[in-house]
Amino acid sequence: xxxxxxxxxxxxxxAVILTVGALMCVxxxxxxxxxxxxxxxxxxxxxxxxxGLGNYGVxxxxxxxxxxxxIDPLSRVFAVVFHIAIALNVIYAWGQKDRAQNFATLxxxxxxxxxxxxxxxxxxxIWWEMAAITSVFLVWAPGTRATYVSGMRYLAIQVLSGVxxxxxxxxxxxxxxxxAFDAIGLRDGDGAIKLAALVIFLAFGIKSAFPLLHNWVQDxxxxxxxxxxxxxxxxxxxxxxxxxxxxFAGTPxxxxxxxxxxxxxxxxxxxxxxxxKVLTYxxxxxxxxxxxxxxIGTAASLNGAVGYAFSNIxxxxxxxMAVGAAMFRTGxxxxxxxxxxxxxxxxxxxxxxxxxxxxSAFPGFAGFVTKGLIVDGAAGFNIWIWLTLLxxxxxxxxxxxxxxxxxxxxxxxxxxxxxxxxVPMLIAMGVAAILSIGIGxxxxxxxxxxxxxxxIAGYHPYSAYHIIEQLxxxxxxxxxxxxxxxxxxxxxxxxxxxLDTDWxxxxxxxxxxxxxxxxxxVIWVALWGIFSGRLHALMTRIYTMHGPEGQLARxxxxxxxxxxxxxxxxxxxxxxxxx
Amino acid sequence: MSDHDQNHGxxxxxxxxxxxxxxxxxxxxxxxxxxxxxxxxxxxAWHNPHxxxxxxxxPAFFAIYGFGAFVFIVLVGQHLxxxxxxxxxxxxxxx
Numbered sequence: 001x002x003x004x005x006x007x008x009x010x011x012x013x014x015a016v017i018l019t020v021g022a023l024m025c026v027x028x029x030x031x032x033x034x035x036x037x038x039x040x041x042x043x044x045x046x047x048x049x050x051x052g053l054g055n056y057g058v059x060x061x062x063x064x065x066x067x068x069x070x071i072d073p074l075s076r077v078f079a080v081v082f083h084i085a086i087a088l089n090v091i092y093a094w095g096q097k098d099r100a101q102n103f104a105t106l107x108x109x110x111x112x113x114x115x116x117x118x119x120x121x122x123x124x125x126i127w128w129e130m131a132a133i134t135s136v137f138l139v140w141a142p143g144t145r146a147t148y149v150s151g152m153r154y155l156a157i158q159v160l161s162g163v164x165x166x167x168x169x170x171x172x173x174x175x176x177x178x179x180a181f182d183a184i185g186l187r188d189g190d191g192a193i194k195l196a197a198l199v200i201f202l203a204f205g206i207k208s209a210f211p212l213l214h215n216w217v218q219d220x221x222x223x224x225x226x227x228x229x230x231x232x233x234x235x236x237x238x239x240x241x242x243x244x245x246x247x248f249a250g251t252p253x254x255x256x257x258x259x260x261x262x263x264x265x266x267x268x269x270x271x272x273x274x275x276x277k278v279l280t281y282x283x284x285x286x287x288x289x290x291x292x293x294x295x296i297g298t299a300a301s302l303n304g305a306v307g308y309a310f311s312n313i314x315x316x317x318x319x320x321m322a323v324g325a326a327m328f329r330t331g332x333x334x335x336x337x338x339x340x341x342x343x344x345x346x347x348x349x350x351x352x353x354x355x356x357x358x359x360s361a362f363p364g365f366a367g368f369v370t371k372g373l374i375v376d377g378a379a380g381f382n383i384w385i386w387l388t389l390l391x392x393x394x395x396x397x398x399x400x401x402x403x404x405x406x407x408x409x410x411x412x413x414x415x416x417x418x419x420x421x422x423v424p425m426l427i428a429m430g431v432a433a434i435l436s437i438g439i440g441x442x443x444x445x446x447x448x449x450x451x452x453x454x455x456i457a458g459y460h461p462y463s464a465y466h467i468i469e470q471l472x473x474x475x476x477x478x479x480x481x482x483x484x485x486x487x488x489x490x491x492x493x494x495x496x497x498x499l500d501t502d503w504x505x506x507x508x509x510x511x512x513x514x515x516x517x518x519x520x521x522v523i524w525v526a527l528w529g530i531f532s533g534r535l536h537a538l539m540t541r542i543y544t545m546h547g548p549e550g551q552l553a554r555x556x557x558x559x560x561x562x563x564x565x566x567x568x569x570x571x572x573x574x575x576x577x578x579x
Numbered sequence: 580m581s582d583h584d585q586n587h588g589x590x591x592x593x594x595x596x597x598x599x600x601x602x603x604x605x606x607x608x609x610x611x612x613x614x615x616x617x618x619x620x621x622x623x624a625w626h627n628p629h630x631x632x633x634x635x636x637x638p639a640f641f642a643i644y645g646f647g648a649f650v651f652i653v654l655v656g657q658h659l660x661x662x663x664x665x666x667x668x669x670x671x672x673x674x
Contacts, residue, residue, distance in 0.1 A: 149674055267656040271664065343594040379631040386631070390641070394648035410596055464625040469635075471616040473645035479613050480649035482606060491657040497669040498660070507673055 009057040013069050014044040014079070015114030015127065018086070022107035022134075026099050033102040037090040040106065044113075045083040048076075055119055064179055067119025073451040074306065078116045078242045080449060081310045082109055085234045085317060088432055092321055093227035094424035104137040105231055111135075112235035116242050120179040121169040124243070128165055128207075131236060132158030138228035139220045147223045153505070154220035158236075161206035168199035184247040201248060208240030208291065211260045214284050215502040218268075221283075222276040222333075226324040229276055233283055233320050234313050241290045241309050250297025255381060258295055259388045261288025266395030268500060273493050275323045275404055276333045279316070282359070282400045285392065286312050292389065293374040296381055299455035304373025307450050311366035311439055315358035318432040319404055322352035325425045326408050329418030335403075335493040340413035348421045349409045351429035358436040360401035360474055361393065365440035368470065369461045394477045401474075402481055407493060617642045 010016045021040025025033045053076070057068035071079065086109045096102060111134055114127035132155060139151035173179060175196050184197045206213050221232045248254060265281035265288075272278045290312070293305025325348045326341055327333040342349045354365070361367035375393075379386040420426070439446050447456045484490040545552050595601055617639040619625060627635050634640055 146671070146674070266652055267659050268663075270652060270656040271660045340594065342596055383632050383634075387644075390644055391648045394645050395652050398649060398652050413594075413597075464619075465627040468616060468619045468625055469627070469641045471612075472620060472639060472641035475609070475613045475616050475645075476642040477645040477649040479609060480646045480653075482609060484650065484653055490653060491660075494660070494664070495667050496660070496664045497667055499663040499665060499669075506670060510674070 006059070009059055009068060012047070012051065012056055013114065013117070014048045014083075015110045015117060017044040017047060018106050018110030018113065022103045022105075022110060025102040025106060030097045030099065030102075031095075033096065033099075034090060034094045037102065037106055038087065041083060041086045041090060048079055048083065058119075061122070064122075065120070066122055066179070068123050069117045070119030071117065073449070073453075074245060075116050075242070077306050077310055077449045077451070078238065079113060081313045082113050082116065082235065082238075084435070085109065085231075085313050088314075088317060088321075088428045089227060089231050089234075091431070092230065092324075092425055092428035096227060098141060098225075100137045101141050101225065101228060104134050104141075105227070107134040108138065108231065109235050112239040115239045118181060121165075121172065121181050122179050124181055125162065125165055125169060128203075128239075129159070129162040131239060132162055135232060135236060138224045138232055141225045141228050142223065150220050150223045153502075154216055157206060157216045161203045164199055164206070165203035168196050168201075168203055171196035171199060181246060183249065186248060186251045186253060197248075201251075204240050204243045204247065205257075206240075208237050208244060208287055209261075209284050210257055211264060212501055214261070214265075215500045217283055218277055218280045218500060219502045219506075221280045222274055226328055230317055230320040230324060233279070233316060237283055237287050238309055238313060241287060241294070241305070244291065245294045245302065245306060249294055249302055251295055254291050254295025255378075255385055256295075258288045258291030258293075259385050259392075261285065261291060262389060262392035263288075263395070266392065266399060268498060269395075269399035269403070271491075271494075271496075271498055273335050273495055274333055275335055275338070275408060276320070276327070278399055278403060279320055279323065282319070282396070283316065285396060285399075286316060286359070288392070289371065289374055289389065292378060292385065296374075296377040298377055298380070299452040300373050300459070301377030303450040303452050303456050303459075304370050304377060307370035307446055308367070308374060310446060310449070311358070311370055311436070314432050314439070315355045315366055315436045318351060318355035318429060318436060319359065319400060321425065321429045321432065322348050322355060323404060323408060325421035325429065326418075328425070329421065330414075330416050334495065335407035335411070336495050338408050338414055338416070339411040340409070341416065341418065342409040344417045345409065345420050347426055348429065349405065351426075351433045352405045352408065354433040354436055356401045356405050358440065360397045361470060362474060363440075363462065363467045363470060364437070366436040368440055369443040369446070372461055372466055372470075373459065390473065393473060397474055397477050398481070402478070613642065 018040060021036060021044075024036055024040070028036060048071070051069065051071055053071050053073070055067050055070050057066075059066055059068075086106070089105060089109075093101075093105065096105075108131060111127045111130035115124055115131060118124035118127060135158070136151050136155045139154050140147055169179065172184070175194070184194075184200060186193055186197050186201055188194050206216075209217050217237070221229050224232055244254065262285050265284040269278045269281035269285070272281065286308075290305045290309050293301040293308065296302075323333055326338060326345065329345070330338065330341070332338060358365040358367045361371045371393075375386065375389050378389045421429070443461065447459075450456050481490070544550055547553065620640075620642070621638050623636075630636060
């Protein structure tokens with residue numbers, strides 16, 4: 001392959017364009033960073049559009065075909081919404097001077113985009129690891145010891161996912177002789193679990209934050225800067241959702257995993273005081289809905305999962321942005337320290353409520369037009385999964401639909417009277433809010449992007465029964481909230497740290513590692529003592545024999561040697577006579 | 580990236596959301612909406628034409644389920660705090 005064609009392979013790739021833009025941000029004056037990022041995002045989006053559906057950047061490497069860009073209906077949905085999310089984040093953080101964050105603001109989404117566009121496992125692995133490495137700069141951005149330690153934990157877990165992916169890919173290649181990244185499936189024709197598939201499944205599971213593998217999200221994301229948390233909230237988990245949709249659509253295990261994901265974060269979010277952390281639990285819960293849709297694997301539920309991922313990226317970002325704006329003005333995102341901000345931040349409040357209505361899937365908002373596909377799919381699977389998703393929908397309303405706006409802008413009056421959010425933040429939130437309503441009212445452009453056009457053409461979200469069922473569920477859940485508040489049974493927020501699975505590696509795990517390091521040192525010292533003692537004794541003996549004073553180094557008199565020579569010669573003479 | 584620009588006002592200095600008239604109007608509207616949504620469920624013509632389960636045909640099933648789920652989450656979920664709640668500095672003291 002010639003150098004020029006290799007160069008064109010790279011420069012055709014929107015992810016590479018964004019990465020080059022990220023490097024430009026490091027090399028150019030800081031005040032130009034916002035403009036550069038926005039222009040580069042626009043160029044990348046234009047490149048994506050001009051390429052259209054198809055495979056690009058295909059070349060042979062050691063006899064294997066590498067497809068660096070695969071734009072098909074599945075990858076296109078994610079690629080499009082990733083560009084929207086990047087643009088919103090750049091606008092939101094307009095004027096950000098920190099070079100490391102500016103770099104990561106483009107380089108990390110670039111890596112996630114590269115992963116989404118990857119047509120083979122080698123390309124996927126490279127971008128998978130790039131996403132881990134570039135995103136950790138956002139966790140480290142505040143520059144405190146807590147964020148450093150958290151960033152290291154985050155990096156270790158993300159790299160573990162990458163290592164598992166690599167191991168899985170090697171096993172997969174041994175089994176199939178191919179690096180093509182298509183449907184894998186967890187089981188073979190006999191129903192037995194395939195080892196390679198299981199390892200890849202786990203790698204995807206870590207990044208999509210399966211239950212018990214989820215806590216890196218809550219550990220790392222809320223410790224980042226205001227804009228950093230928003231960027232982090234979008235890409236890693238959605239790249240993993242894409243990867244599961246590509247590789248494991250129709251895997252029943254995902255239905256149960258996803259159902260658990262929709263439920264348990266609700267309870268942790270209920271008792272969590274840090275509203276940004278509440279939203280990280282919301283990420284787990286929302287990804288759970290997508291994973292259920294992927295697991296069901298019908299055309300409708302896959303359309304639902306992918307469409308819901310698209311909408312979720314916008315309204316979840318909007319909620320993070322609203323809480324971030326309150327934090328920007330007040331210095332805190334804790335429910336106990338916020339409240340009453342509606343008086344002076346009415347626009348932020350309005351945008352936040354639009355995000356809340358969208359995530360709760362109220363008719364007329366973005367969540368409603370795609371979530372129904374997943375819930376209907378669950379009903380087709382079994383009643384328990386269906387009831388679980390309905391229960392989880394009430395939970396979403398509780399922690400994301402009500403708790404976030406209520407404790408930020410209403411609840412008890414904190415006495416804080418901050419200014420309205422800065423104009424760039426308002427613009428970003430305003431665009432996200434318009435998109436949330438726009439998708440809800442007029443979902444056709446989103447539907448046009450979904451993978452199965454035949455299925456979606458026959459889907460009408462605004463049927464009477466769908467609207468009535470959803471309104472009953474949500475309105476009566478709000479009524480429950482009002483009743484609990486009026487009778488003072490709704491629990492007050494309490495400043496606290498709530499233990500989750502990260503406790504295992506942060507406390508006993510850490511203690512075990514500390515103990516293991518100490519024990520290893522003691523054993524090493526003891527072994528070295530034994531070894532060096534023996535060595536010393538041996539050297540002493542050698543010295544005794546061969547040293548200057550040793551027996552073997554003694555000088556012998558010449559007469560003594562002559563006597564023994566004569567004896568030896570006499571012995572030889574006697575022998576020769578006898579012979 | 581932060582700007583702790585806060586002017587402290589007097590607590591409860593008469594914002595619109597703290598006005599009893601607003602609160603009453605909001606609650607009234609909510610109750611009317613809830614009743615309307617439940618009542619709409621009584622009309623069989625507006626039921627799912629292809630229900631998966633018989634329970635979908637129960638009038639106001641979704642209203643009862645939504646209410647019950649919310650109450651359950653709040654009343655049961657808060658006890659999780661007893662199991663996993665620790666003081667704020669818990670990890671600061673250990674890392």
